[in-house]
Amino acid sequence: MTFSIVARCAETGQLGIAISSSSIAVGARCPWLRPGVGAVATQNITLPALGPEVLDQLESGLSPEHAVDKVLTRNGYSQYRQLTAIDHLGRTVHFSGSETLGTHNAMSGEQCVAAGNMLADRSVIEAMVAAFENGEGQLADRLLAAMHAAIAGGGEAGPVHSAAMVVVGELTWPIINLRVDWADQDPIGKLQTLWDTYRPQVQDYIDRALAPDKSPGYGVAGDDR
Template sequence: MTFSIVGRCTETGQLGIAISSSSIAVGARCPWLRAGVGAVASQNITLPALGPQILDELAAGLVAPKAMDRALARNGYSQYRQVAVVDAHGNTALFSGSHALGNHHALAGEQCVAAGNLLADVGVIAAMVAAFECSEGCLAARLMKALQAGQAAGGEAGTVHSAALSVVGDLTWPIVDLRVDWAEKNPIGELEKLWLAYQPQLQDYLTRALDPTLAPRYGVPGDE
Protein backbone atom coordinates (compact mmCIF):
# COMPACT_ATOMS: atom_id res chain seq x y z
CA MET A 1 0.00 0.00 0.00
CA THR A 2 3.02 2.29 0.35
CA PHE A 3 6.43 3.18 -1.04
CA SER A 4 8.88 5.57 0.57
CA ILE A 5 12.39 6.97 0.57
CA VAL A 6 14.18 8.01 3.78
CA GLY A 7 17.35 10.03 3.32
CA ARG A 8 20.04 12.26 4.78
CA CYS A 9 22.02 15.13 3.25
CA THR A 10 25.74 14.83 3.96
CA GLU A 11 26.29 18.59 3.49
CA THR A 12 23.58 19.92 5.82
CA GLY A 13 22.78 16.93 8.04
CA GLN A 14 19.11 17.32 7.15
CA LEU A 15 16.93 14.22 7.37
CA GLY A 16 13.80 13.62 5.35
CA ILE A 17 11.13 11.29 4.03
CA ALA A 18 9.04 11.22 0.86
CA ILE A 19 6.19 8.72 0.79
CA SER A 20 3.07 7.78 -1.15
CA SER A 21 0.23 5.32 -0.55
CA SER A 22 -3.15 4.11 -1.78
CA SER A 23 -4.42 4.87 1.74
CA ILE A 24 -5.69 8.26 2.85
CA ALA A 25 -3.38 10.68 4.69
CA VAL A 26 -0.19 8.62 4.66
CA GLY A 27 1.71 11.63 6.00
CA ALA A 28 -0.25 11.49 9.26
CA ARG A 29 0.81 7.95 10.17
CA CYS A 30 3.98 6.78 8.49
CA PRO A 31 6.82 9.39 8.43
CA TRP A 32 8.53 10.23 11.73
CA LEU A 33 11.49 12.59 12.04
CA ARG A 34 13.48 14.22 14.81
CA ALA A 35 16.17 16.83 14.18
CA GLY A 36 19.66 15.59 15.05
CA VAL A 37 18.35 12.09 15.74
CA GLY A 38 16.91 10.30 12.73
CA ALA A 39 14.04 9.58 10.35
CA VAL A 40 11.75 6.54 10.34
CA ALA A 41 9.15 5.32 7.88
CA SER A 42 6.74 2.90 9.58
CA GLN A 43 4.48 1.30 6.98
CA ASN A 44 2.68 -1.79 5.59
CA ILE A 45 0.20 -2.68 8.39
CA THR A 46 1.22 0.54 10.04
CA LEU A 47 1.97 0.94 13.74
CA PRO A 48 2.62 4.68 14.15
CA ALA A 49 4.15 4.11 17.62
CA LEU A 50 7.21 2.50 16.03
CA GLY A 51 8.39 5.86 14.69
CA PRO A 52 8.67 7.74 18.01
CA GLN A 53 9.93 4.64 19.82
CA ILE A 54 12.77 4.09 17.36
CA LEU A 55 13.68 7.78 17.51
CA ASP A 56 13.76 7.58 21.32
CA GLU A 57 16.14 4.62 21.13
CA LEU A 58 18.37 6.45 18.66
CA ALA A 59 18.41 9.50 20.94
CA ALA A 60 19.46 7.23 23.79
CA GLY A 61 22.51 6.13 21.81
CA LEU A 62 21.50 2.87 20.16
CA VAL A 63 22.66 2.19 16.63
CA ALA A 64 19.94 2.13 13.99
CA PRO A 65 19.48 -1.67 13.66
CA LYS A 66 19.30 -2.20 17.43
CA ALA A 67 16.93 0.73 17.89
CA MET A 68 14.63 -0.71 15.26
CA ASP A 69 14.83 -4.27 16.60
CA ARG A 70 14.08 -3.17 20.15
CA ALA A 71 10.97 -1.26 19.09
CA LEU A 72 9.73 -4.12 16.93
CA ALA A 73 10.22 -6.64 19.74
CA ARG A 74 8.47 -4.41 22.27
CA ASN A 75 5.27 -4.16 20.26
CA GLY A 76 4.91 -7.62 18.77
CA TYR A 77 3.30 -8.47 15.41
CA SER A 78 6.56 -7.57 13.68
CA GLN A 79 5.66 -9.94 10.83
CA TYR A 80 3.13 -7.32 9.68
CA ARG A 81 5.48 -4.34 9.76
CA GLN A 82 7.81 -2.67 7.30
CA VAL A 83 10.30 -0.14 8.63
CA ALA A 84 13.06 2.03 7.15
CA VAL A 85 15.47 4.04 9.32
CA VAL A 86 18.26 6.56 8.72
CA ASP A 87 19.99 8.06 11.75
CA ALA A 88 21.73 11.41 12.15
CA HIS A 89 25.04 9.93 11.00
CA GLY A 90 23.63 8.29 7.88
CA ASN A 91 23.53 4.78 9.31
CA THR A 92 20.58 2.73 8.10
CA ALA A 93 18.27 -0.09 9.14
CA LEU A 94 15.43 -1.81 7.32
CA PHE A 95 12.88 -4.52 7.96
CA SER A 96 10.09 -6.23 6.03
CA GLY A 97 8.01 -8.75 7.97
CA SER A 98 6.97 -12.09 6.54
CA HIS A 99 3.39 -10.83 6.19
CA ALA A 100 4.34 -7.69 4.26
CA LEU A 101 1.78 -7.19 1.51
CA GLY A 102 2.21 -8.31 -2.09
CA ASN A 103 5.46 -7.60 -3.85
CA HIS A 104 7.59 -5.96 -1.19
CA HIS A 105 11.19 -4.89 -0.95
CA ALA A 106 13.52 -2.65 1.05
CA LEU A 107 17.00 -1.52 0.05
CA ALA A 108 19.66 0.64 1.69
CA GLY A 109 21.80 2.97 -0.38
CA GLU A 110 24.24 5.77 0.34
CA GLN A 111 22.61 7.82 3.13
CA CYS A 112 19.17 6.44 2.25
CA VAL A 113 16.70 3.57 2.51
CA ALA A 114 13.77 2.90 0.20
CA ALA A 115 10.97 0.50 1.06
CA GLY A 116 7.63 -0.53 -0.36
CA ASN A 117 4.85 -3.08 -0.35
CA LEU A 118 2.09 -4.01 -2.80
CA LEU A 119 4.51 -2.85 -5.46
CA ALA A 120 3.92 -3.17 -9.18
CA ASP A 121 7.47 -4.50 -9.35
CA VAL A 122 10.24 -4.92 -6.78
CA GLY A 123 12.51 -2.90 -9.09
CA VAL A 124 10.63 0.20 -7.94
CA ILE A 125 12.78 0.31 -4.82
CA ALA A 126 16.12 0.09 -6.62
CA ALA A 127 14.97 2.88 -8.94
CA MET A 128 14.26 5.11 -5.94
CA VAL A 129 17.64 4.47 -4.35
CA ALA A 130 19.46 5.11 -7.64
CA ALA A 131 17.54 8.36 -8.18
CA PHE A 132 18.37 9.61 -4.70
CA GLU A 133 22.05 8.73 -4.99
CA CYS A 134 22.43 10.35 -8.43
CA SER A 135 20.41 13.51 -7.83
CA GLU A 136 21.68 16.94 -6.81
CA GLY A 137 20.20 19.88 -4.95
CA CYS A 138 18.62 20.19 -1.54
CA LEU A 139 17.40 17.13 0.33
CA ALA A 140 13.69 17.79 -0.26
CA ALA A 141 14.25 18.04 -4.01
CA ARG A 142 16.27 14.81 -4.04
CA LEU A 143 13.57 12.99 -2.08
CA MET A 144 10.94 14.20 -4.54
CA LYS A 145 13.03 12.96 -7.46
CA ALA A 146 13.35 9.56 -5.81
CA LEU A 147 9.60 9.35 -5.19
CA GLN A 148 8.90 10.30 -8.79
CA ALA A 149 11.40 7.68 -9.98
CA GLY A 150 9.52 5.07 -7.97
CA GLN A 151 6.27 6.12 -9.58
CA ALA A 152 7.85 6.02 -13.04
CA ALA A 153 9.15 2.50 -12.38
CA GLY A 154 5.64 1.29 -11.63
CA GLY A 155 4.97 2.45 -8.08
CA GLU A 156 2.24 0.66 -6.21
CA ALA A 157 0.24 -2.07 -7.91
CA GLY A 158 -2.95 -0.05 -7.36
CA THR A 159 -3.78 3.65 -7.53
CA VAL A 160 -2.05 5.85 -4.97
CA HIS A 161 -4.13 8.56 -3.31
CA SER A 162 -1.88 10.35 -0.79
CA ALA A 163 1.70 11.56 -0.52
CA ALA A 164 3.90 13.49 1.88
CA LEU A 165 7.29 15.20 2.07
CA SER A 166 8.95 16.03 5.41
CA VAL A 167 12.43 17.37 6.22
CA VAL A 168 14.09 18.36 9.49
CA GLY A 169 17.28 20.35 9.89
CA ASP A 170 18.82 22.10 12.90
CA LEU A 171 15.53 23.31 14.36
CA THR A 172 13.08 21.48 16.59
CA TRP A 173 10.27 21.75 14.01
CA PRO A 174 10.17 20.46 10.42
CA ILE A 175 11.45 22.91 7.83
CA VAL A 176 9.34 21.11 5.20
CA ASP A 177 6.08 19.34 6.04
CA LEU A 178 3.86 19.03 2.97
CA ARG A 179 0.98 16.60 2.50
CA VAL A 180 -1.58 15.56 -0.06
CA ASP A 181 -4.04 13.66 2.12
CA TRP A 182 -6.30 12.56 -0.74
CA ALA A 183 -6.26 12.90 -4.51
CA GLU A 184 -8.27 10.80 -6.91
CA LYS A 185 -5.20 10.57 -9.09
CA ASN A 186 -1.53 11.61 -9.10
CA PRO A 187 -0.95 12.74 -5.49
CA ILE A 188 2.79 12.71 -6.19
CA GLY A 189 2.25 15.29 -8.93
CA GLU A 190 0.18 17.38 -6.53
CA LEU A 191 2.92 17.08 -3.90
CA GLU A 192 5.47 18.27 -6.46
CA LYS A 193 3.33 21.37 -7.10
CA LEU A 194 3.21 22.07 -3.36
CA TRP A 195 6.99 21.70 -3.06
CA LEU A 196 7.67 23.98 -6.01
CA ALA A 197 5.37 26.61 -4.48
CA TYR A 198 6.87 26.26 -1.01
CA GLN A 199 10.57 26.03 -1.93
CA PRO A 200 11.10 29.75 -2.68
CA GLN A 201 9.33 30.69 0.57
CA LEU A 202 11.09 28.21 2.84
CA GLN A 203 13.84 30.54 4.05
CA ASP A 204 11.37 33.38 4.57
CA TYR A 205 9.35 31.27 6.99
CA LEU A 206 12.49 30.38 8.92
CA THR A 207 13.53 34.03 9.08
CA ARG A 208 10.09 35.07 10.33
CA ALA A 209 10.29 32.51 13.11
CA LEU A 210 13.86 33.21 14.22
CA ASP A 211 14.08 37.00 13.78
CA PRO A 212 10.83 38.78 12.86
CA THR A 213 12.71 42.08 12.52
CA LEU A 214 14.39 40.69 9.40
CA ALA A 215 11.27 39.11 7.96
CA PRO A 216 10.14 40.11 4.50
CA ARG A 217 6.76 41.76 4.16
CA TYR A 218 3.83 39.43 4.51
CA GLY A 219 1.82 40.73 1.57
CA VAL A 220 -1.41 41.11 3.54
CA PRO A 221 -3.58 44.19 4.24
CA GLY A 222 -2.04 46.36 6.95
CA ASP A 223 1.51 45.12 6.32
CA GLU A 224 3.13 48.52 5.87
Protein backbone atom coordinates in the same frame (compact mmCIF):
# COMPACT_ATOMS: atom_id res chain seq x y z
CA MET B 1 0.04 -0.04 -0.46
CA THR B 2 3.01 2.23 0.39
CA PHE B 3 6.47 3.17 -0.82
CA SER B 4 8.89 5.60 0.79
CA ILE B 5 12.44 6.86 0.97
CA VAL B 6 14.20 7.97 4.15
CA ALA B 7 17.40 9.93 3.68
CA ARG B 8 20.05 12.30 4.96
CA CYS B 9 21.91 15.14 3.24
CA ALA B 10 25.63 14.64 3.86
CA GLU B 11 26.32 18.36 3.33
CA THR B 12 23.68 19.93 5.57
CA GLY B 13 22.83 17.08 7.95
CA GLN B 14 19.15 17.48 7.10
CA LEU B 15 16.96 14.39 7.43
CA GLY B 16 13.94 13.75 5.25
CA ILE B 17 11.20 11.35 4.25
CA ALA B 18 9.03 11.20 1.14
CA ILE B 19 6.20 8.69 1.09
CA SER B 20 3.11 7.76 -0.92
CA SER B 21 0.28 5.32 -0.39
CA SER B 22 -3.03 4.08 -1.71
CA SER B 23 -4.44 4.91 1.74
CA ILE B 24 -5.66 8.31 2.84
CA ALA B 25 -3.37 10.73 4.71
CA VAL B 26 -0.18 8.68 4.74
CA GLY B 27 1.67 11.70 6.09
CA ALA B 28 -0.36 11.56 9.30
CA ARG B 29 0.74 8.04 10.28
CA CYS B 30 3.97 6.94 8.69
CA PRO B 31 6.84 9.51 8.62
CA TRP B 32 8.59 10.32 11.90
CA LEU B 33 11.62 12.60 12.22
CA ARG B 34 13.61 14.19 15.01
CA PRO B 35 16.25 16.86 14.29
CA GLY B 36 19.78 15.71 15.08
CA VAL B 37 18.54 12.18 15.82
CA GLY B 38 17.07 10.37 12.83
CA ALA B 39 14.09 9.59 10.64
CA VAL B 40 11.79 6.56 10.59
CA ALA B 41 9.10 5.37 8.17
CA THR B 42 6.66 2.82 9.56
CA GLN B 43 4.38 1.22 6.97
CA ASN B 44 2.53 -1.89 5.72
CA ILE B 45 0.16 -2.61 8.67
CA THR B 46 1.11 0.64 10.34
CA LEU B 47 1.60 1.14 14.06
CA PRO B 48 2.40 4.86 14.35
CA ALA B 49 3.90 4.39 17.83
CA LEU B 50 6.88 2.59 16.32
CA GLY B 51 8.21 5.81 14.79
CA PRO B 52 8.70 7.87 17.95
CA GLU B 53 9.79 4.80 19.90
CA VAL B 54 12.58 4.06 17.43
CA LEU B 55 13.61 7.73 17.56
CA ASP B 56 13.78 7.52 21.36
CA GLN B 57 16.13 4.55 21.08
CA LEU B 58 18.29 6.32 18.50
CA GLU B 59 18.49 9.34 20.77
CA SER B 60 19.62 7.09 23.62
CA GLY B 61 22.59 5.99 21.51
CA LEU B 62 21.46 2.75 19.89
CA SER B 63 22.29 2.03 16.26
CA PRO B 64 19.35 1.96 13.81
CA GLU B 65 19.52 -1.84 13.63
CA HIS B 66 19.40 -2.31 17.39
CA ALA B 67 16.80 0.44 17.83
CA VAL B 68 14.38 -1.16 15.36
CA ASP B 69 14.97 -4.65 16.75
CA LYS B 70 14.32 -3.53 20.33
CA VAL B 71 11.13 -1.65 19.47
CA LEU B 72 9.70 -4.43 17.29
CA THR B 73 10.43 -7.02 19.96
CA ARG B 74 8.74 -4.93 22.64
CA ASN B 75 5.60 -4.22 20.62
CA GLY B 76 5.06 -7.63 19.03
CA TYR B 77 3.34 -8.36 15.70
CA SER B 78 6.61 -7.65 13.91
CA GLN B 79 5.56 -9.97 11.07
CA TYR B 80 3.07 -7.28 9.97
CA ARG B 81 5.47 -4.34 10.05
CA GLN B 82 7.73 -2.73 7.47
CA LEU B 83 10.15 -0.15 8.85
CA THR B 84 13.07 1.88 7.58
CA ALA B 85 15.29 4.21 9.59
CA ILE B 86 18.34 6.43 9.25
CA ASP B 87 20.24 8.13 12.05
CA HIS B 88 22.08 11.46 12.17
CA LEU B 89 25.28 9.72 11.05
CA GLY B 90 23.67 8.27 7.94
CA ARG B 91 23.48 4.69 9.21
CA THR B 92 20.41 2.84 7.92
CA VAL B 93 18.29 -0.21 8.59
CA HIS B 94 15.26 -1.80 6.94
CA PHE B 95 12.87 -4.50 8.12
CA SER B 96 10.04 -6.27 6.30
CA GLY B 97 8.03 -8.80 8.28
CA SER B 98 6.84 -12.08 6.84
CA GLU B 99 3.30 -10.70 6.42
CA THR B 100 4.38 -7.66 4.40
CA LEU B 101 1.77 -7.21 1.71
CA GLY B 102 2.16 -8.28 -1.90
CA THR B 103 5.35 -7.72 -3.86
CA HIS B 104 7.69 -5.90 -1.52
CA ASN B 105 11.29 -4.83 -1.26
CA ALA B 106 13.63 -2.73 0.86
CA MET B 107 17.13 -1.47 0.07
CA SER B 108 19.76 0.77 1.60
CA GLY B 109 21.88 3.14 -0.46
CA GLU B 110 24.30 5.98 0.14
CA GLN B 111 22.68 8.11 2.88
CA CYS B 112 19.25 6.64 2.12
CA VAL B 113 16.97 3.64 2.53
CA ALA B 114 13.79 2.89 0.57
CA ALA B 115 11.02 0.35 1.02
CA GLY B 116 7.63 -0.53 -0.36
CA ASN B 117 4.84 -3.08 -0.37
CA MET B 118 2.11 -3.95 -2.85
CA LEU B 119 4.56 -2.88 -5.54
CA ALA B 120 4.20 -3.33 -9.27
CA ASP B 121 7.73 -4.76 -9.24
CA ARG B 122 10.61 -5.13 -6.77
CA SER B 123 12.76 -2.96 -9.05
CA VAL B 124 10.71 0.09 -8.02
CA ILE B 125 12.77 0.33 -4.82
CA GLU B 126 16.06 -0.02 -6.68
CA ALA B 127 14.98 2.84 -8.96
CA MET B 128 14.22 5.03 -5.95
CA VAL B 129 17.63 4.51 -4.40
CA ALA B 130 19.42 5.15 -7.69
CA ALA B 131 17.42 8.33 -8.31
CA PHE B 132 18.23 9.68 -4.87
CA GLU B 133 21.92 8.85 -5.12
CA ASN B 134 22.20 10.49 -8.54
CA GLY B 135 19.89 13.40 -7.76
CA GLU B 136 20.87 17.06 -7.55
CA GLY B 137 19.66 20.02 -5.56
CA GLN B 138 18.30 20.17 -2.04
CA LEU B 139 17.41 17.09 -0.03
CA ALA B 140 13.74 17.69 -0.85
CA ASP B 141 14.52 17.75 -4.58
CA ARG B 142 16.33 14.43 -4.33
CA LEU B 143 13.55 12.86 -2.28
CA LEU B 144 10.99 13.84 -4.89
CA ALA B 145 13.25 12.60 -7.68
CA ALA B 146 13.12 9.20 -5.99
CA MET B 147 9.33 9.32 -5.81
CA HIS B 148 9.03 10.19 -9.49
CA ALA B 149 11.41 7.33 -10.31
CA ALA B 150 9.15 4.97 -8.37
CA ILE B 151 6.12 6.00 -10.40
CA ALA B 152 8.08 5.72 -13.65
CA GLY B 153 9.10 2.21 -12.61
CA GLY B 154 5.50 1.13 -12.03
CA GLY B 155 4.89 2.34 -8.48
CA GLU B 156 2.27 0.41 -6.59
CA ALA B 157 0.23 -2.38 -8.07
CA GLY B 158 -2.83 -0.13 -7.71
CA PRO B 159 -3.43 3.64 -7.68
CA VAL B 160 -1.85 5.86 -5.04
CA HIS B 161 -3.96 8.52 -3.35
CA SER B 162 -1.82 10.34 -0.79
CA ALA B 163 1.74 11.57 -0.48
CA ALA B 164 3.88 13.53 1.95
CA MET B 165 7.36 14.96 2.40
CA VAL B 166 8.96 16.08 5.67
CA VAL B 167 12.44 17.52 6.17
CA VAL B 168 14.10 18.55 9.43
CA GLY B 169 17.32 20.47 9.95
CA GLU B 170 18.82 22.21 12.97
CA LEU B 171 15.55 23.67 14.24
CA THR B 172 13.19 21.86 16.57
CA TRP B 173 10.36 21.89 14.02
CA PRO B 174 10.19 20.59 10.43
CA ILE B 175 11.41 23.13 7.90
CA ILE B 176 9.36 21.32 5.24
CA ASN B 177 6.13 19.49 5.98
CA LEU B 178 3.96 19.08 2.89
CA ARG B 179 1.03 16.70 2.50
CA VAL B 180 -1.47 15.60 -0.09
CA ASP B 181 -3.96 13.70 2.06
CA TRP B 182 -6.18 12.53 -0.82
CA ALA B 183 -6.09 12.87 -4.58
CA ASP B 184 -7.96 10.76 -7.09
CA GLN B 185 -4.96 11.03 -9.40
CA ASP B 186 -1.25 11.85 -9.18
CA PRO B 187 -0.69 12.79 -5.52
CA ILE B 188 3.07 12.82 -6.12
CA GLY B 189 2.63 15.34 -8.92
CA LYS B 190 0.55 17.47 -6.58
CA LEU B 191 3.22 17.14 -3.90
CA GLN B 192 5.79 18.33 -6.44
CA THR B 193 3.61 21.38 -7.15
CA LEU B 194 3.43 22.15 -3.43
CA TRP B 195 7.21 21.94 -3.17
CA ASP B 196 7.75 24.10 -6.27
CA THR B 197 5.54 26.74 -4.65
CA TYR B 198 7.05 26.46 -1.17
CA ARG B 199 10.74 26.17 -2.15
CA PRO B 200 11.37 29.94 -2.56
CA GLN B 201 9.53 30.67 0.70
CA VAL B 202 11.24 28.22 3.05
CA GLN B 203 13.83 30.65 4.39
CA ASP B 204 11.25 33.43 4.72
CA TYR B 205 9.17 31.31 7.07
CA ILE B 206 12.24 30.46 9.13
CA ASP B 207 13.22 34.14 9.33
CA ARG B 208 9.70 35.14 10.36
CA ALA B 209 9.78 32.62 13.18
CA LEU B 210 13.21 33.52 14.51
CA ALA B 211 13.40 37.27 13.81
CA PRO B 212 9.94 38.65 13.02
CA ASP B 213 11.15 42.24 13.35
CA LYS B 214 13.65 41.72 10.51
CA SER B 215 11.75 39.27 8.34
CA PRO B 216 10.33 39.91 4.85
CA GLY B 217 6.89 41.47 4.57
CA TYR B 218 3.83 39.31 4.22
CA GLY B 219 2.38 41.12 1.23
CA VAL B 220 -1.03 41.51 2.88
CA ALA B 221 -3.18 44.54 3.70
CA GLY B 222 -1.83 46.41 6.71
CA ASP B 223 1.74 45.16 6.36
CA ASP B 224 3.86 48.19 5.44
CA ARG B 225 7.23 46.43 5.21
